Amino acid sequence: MANVANISFSKLIFDASWCIFLLTSLAHTQNTVVFQPSFLTTTGPRVTAFLLGNTTDISLYVRSVFPSNTTGSIEPPSCVAEDTQWVLSREQVGKTALQFQLRLDRSLLLCGDNETETDCCPQPLCVLETLQVSACVGSTPQASLLIQVKIHALLVPGNAAPENSTVIPNQIYQPLGSCPCDLTLRACDVRCCCDRDCSAEDLKLFESHCFPVPFGGQTPADPDYQCSVQSSDNSPDWFPFLCVSSPPENNPYLGLFYQGDTIPPKPGPSFQMQALSAPEPPVLYIQGSPIFTLCDQFLTIPQMVLGQCVNNAPVAFLNNFEVRCVTLLRSCPTGPYLQTQPEDLMIQVKNGQGGGVVVDVVDEEVLDVSQFISSKDAVTSLDTGLVCENVTLGLHYKFYWKENSITSITVTRTVGTIALNDSGVLTTRYSAEFLSGDFPGDPNSGNPGYQVGRPVIAGIVDMLDNDTGPIQRTLVSLWKPVSDGLCSTVETKPILFGENSTSGCLLQVSRQNLSQCDLLRETVTTLQSSLVTATYVAKRGNPDPEMLTDWVNISFMTTNSTATMEGNPNSCYGIPSHQQIHVWSLVTGMIDGIPQREILSLQVSFGLSSWAVDCGGGDVSTCVDLMETQFFPITSSVTFIDIPINTGPPKTSFQINFTEYDCNRNDICWPELAFPVTKYYTGEQYSQSLAKGLILAFFFIAASILGTPWRQIRQAWN
Structure with missing residues (x-):
């Protein structure tokens, strides 16, 4: 169950990270800031959220807000700091994302009868309030986030165990607990006959329906096939040849036992959230794994995600793609990827073998940009309208790979000069192609077959x-x-x-x-x-x-x-x-x-x-x-x-319909009855398996001749 939970949580973290990449790119293109998520409801003392977009010169303020008595709406965002019982911390994540966290600065323990300390919860519903986080540039609010807080007090049992080390005794050949079915503390578990919390009256209710051994805490009895169980008086004729001689310690439950050791407790808050960890780059690239730069960042190329182009989309190893991104231009572009310089693309990428390769940039200038821009307001003459020079119209990457590593990377940067009167629709092209080889050359289409x-x-x-x-x-x-x-x-x-x-x-x-x-x-x-x-x-x-x-x-x-x-x-x-x-x-x-x-x-x-x-x-x-x-x-x-x-030649109707001796289409396969002595058995040499099979057949014939049926025939004959 722990592995399943880890897999589900990892998938949740991956989906959240992917959404953050998507929203970050969208917010960046609009040069605004947004909170993600836009509304939160929390029941714990820690709250984590993100601010996406242009986070330069952004200040965060938190305060408690209340609905208006007349309109019922929440007060507008404010850029004035107020004293609250929450501590605000922030951390920059990349260039266009800001992660912040709110932590409750008070105790969540329920106040006792004679409690004199004020830092406790007088009622089970300890905190009930609405928080407003405002993102401001100077005194001007840019975005706001509402957080509905509803936290109950932390209930601690009166007879809680002391926080010291728990020593588990030697557990070799013993269950981890003396009573594995005892699952509830200080309560009687039904059908658990070894539970010490059960009284004599409780045991009488289910003593004939206890859990089977060893999970019921009882010592398992020796099975009937053990050689030590049957005596010579009541043993059948076949018993000396087919009984199992094995010590009782050899049982299938040894995987549940281990050498006990000291397990120190791990103190921590009752409500805690696992922090997002940075992605660990793989040692060797496999198909589908992201490609990393030497700075442990994703190598990103604009790609199509959920019907929209995302600038910061990671490139997956051995996954080719070709996309076209449509952008509405009202002025000349200034940011990536529509304005890129060769030195911006000449980055170092991890090659998968502990080293790095530098991206080789090749520039290609397009004179006729009619296939890239189209609009009724677009113009073809550079003498009129707004002229935008050195616009990046396409990036075409070629990755050369061998086994689990990247040998070289080349990118062709297509640039051109566009002109428009008011606005224009620009279509840019991006692609990534993985070619097998140590250096740029003619790619193959298979090895050897197509x-x-x-x-x-x-x-x-x-x-x-x-x-x-x-x-x-x-x-x-x-x-x-x-x-x-x-x-x-x-x-x-x-x-x-x-x-x-x-x-x-x-x-x-x-x-x-x-x-x-x-x-x-x-x-x-x-x-x-x-x-x-x-x-x-x-x-x-x-x-x-x-x-x-x-x-x-x-x-x-x-x-x-x-x-x-x-x-x-x-x-x-x-x-x-x-x-x-x-x-x-x-x-x-x-x-x-x-x-x-x-x-x-x-x-x-x-x-x-x-x-x-x-x-x-x-x-x-x-x-x-x-x-x-x-x-x-x-x-x-x-x-x-x-x-x-x-x-x-085609099969006859008898071969098609007769399946009695067909092991692939019949549950009972008679030819496999003597499988160890056939040529299909490859566990050992055929001569050895045949000799052992003949010896075993001889013992069966001797046992049947000397057994009860022949003894009764001889007695009747005499």
């Missing part, structure tokens, strides 16, 4: 001096539409192993383009061919560029270009608008229980379609104006096909 969700590795042959050289890695991609989804602004994304996907973009086509069908087909074919520029695909997730056997050729299905002439000048036939990629994979084996998947073939084909101008809906401008455009879709898809493993 892992689901990792990119499919492709390659092209690097020709050196007209000879075949090593294979240079590349990727097979799909369309990744952004912003307006047009093919002119489209991006690409790699194909992930085992994940089927379909995507595309829109191509603007006019009547003039449809009058030149050959040129239109060539343009669409060029767009689609840019997705697959490789000629080889890796069989496994860790291919060797020097070994051609680790790669297979990519099959390209040529499109059957129709010779049909376009009879309508407003339409074109045979447009390769859809690219289909089929990947055949197979499970080739198991390593540590993990299936190893391998690519057997990759085929690229095109689906042809007809494009024609649509003049429906009353809009005939596209049929009249040669330069009027319409949108036509260009799509790409990938499909993964698993090849089943050949498991041999």
Whole structure:
């Protein structure tokens, strides 16, 4: 039960800490201060709360407040110090959090009949009041917290034991207590026959229903299977061969006994709360554990939590992520993470082996920031409006790891200059990617088999001096539409192993383009061919560029270009608008229980379609104006096909239905009756287990022949 309580309390502390991180980041972005929680009810003499936000120059004041006689509302916050029976202490936690504690400065003991001391509780309800904690900057209140206090007096029994050491005698082979079922002090426990608090009249009520030994405080009797119990007169024939010879001290309750020792008491208040301890960094990183800096602080990157971006979110080891955070700008940003300098990012991170690695920063400047900012008030010209320079538009981290340690870290900082008239919506991008290796290089997608969700590795042959050289890695991609989804602004994304996907973009086509069908087909074919520029695909997730056997050729299905002439000048036939990629994979084996998947073939084909101008809906401008455009879709898809493993000829109906001798589908397994003498038993050598089994069978046959049944047969025969 103690372990369960510790786990539950640890989870509670983790959830509270996570909420504090979330609220801290929100309060910091608004440059305000808030109490967390905003209202408290306490029944103990200690109260702990947090003040989140810009806590610089903040002073805390505590006072007792009462409802107004006319309105019934609580008095407004005040920045004047008052004398109370509470002591206020504070501690700064990070840059944007302040932890404070209120402690009751009086005794909680109930006053006796002839008590002369005033520092005691005259009534069982000792303290009943409402406290108001105000956060002020100078004489101006910024936030307030109400605390409802309701504390009862501490009741101490009259015959309490003295606070000295308790000596437990030697408990070897004895219960920890002489009567384990005696759970209530100075009271008779029902069905506990060894409880000394029970009178003779009490014992008569349940003496026939006492708890079984040894928890009832009685000495356990020797079981029937002990060799010392049965005598030669009444023992069965099998008893000498199957009885157990064991001393009575060897019993399953030895785990409840131990060598007694001195246990000093731990004095402390009746009401106490465990203080929040700082997180202890792990010795070795494991998947999911937070990454720490050399200052024992979390390495944080903005992440999405509960639908909102949190600036101070810890980075978990081996957990990749990619998020986009939306921020409404009314002025140029001044704080992190929208304004970061390279020296702010070049921090030292614990590598998991007792040392540290320094984050390597690479700057990347973006000239066209239209994909990062969008608003009706945003402007594209830097000559008008408010100009914000060196705004951090993205942070892309790459962590290189080996076993349980981090070998190196690189971050690409994307900066740009934005301009806006009144306000603008800024979309920033943050990502973290963990790559296996000692130094930056080509990441693998498995070891050796492909892992689901990792990119499919492709390659092209690097020709050196007209000879075949090593294979240079590349990727097979799909369309990744952004912003307006047009093919002119489209991006690409790699194909992930085992994940089927379909995507595309829109191509603007006019009547003039449809009058030149050959040129239109060539343009669409060029767009689609840019997705697959490789000629080889890796069989496994860790291919060797020097070994051609680790790669297979990519099959390209040529499109059957129709010779049909376009009879309508407003339409074109045979447009390769859809690219289909089929990947055949197979499970080739198991390593540590993990299936190893391998690519057997990759085929690229095109689906042809007809494009024609649509003049429906009353809009005939596209049929009249040669330069009027319409949108036509260009799509790409990938499909993964698993090849089943050949498991041999199919089973007959008798093999499927007959389960009497199938140990996996039947509770009674007759083949396992002689398991120690079969080849499946690996506890010892097969020859030794067979010899011991034959000897045991001989003894059983001899016992049955010399036992009672054969003795009765011989007597009847004589």
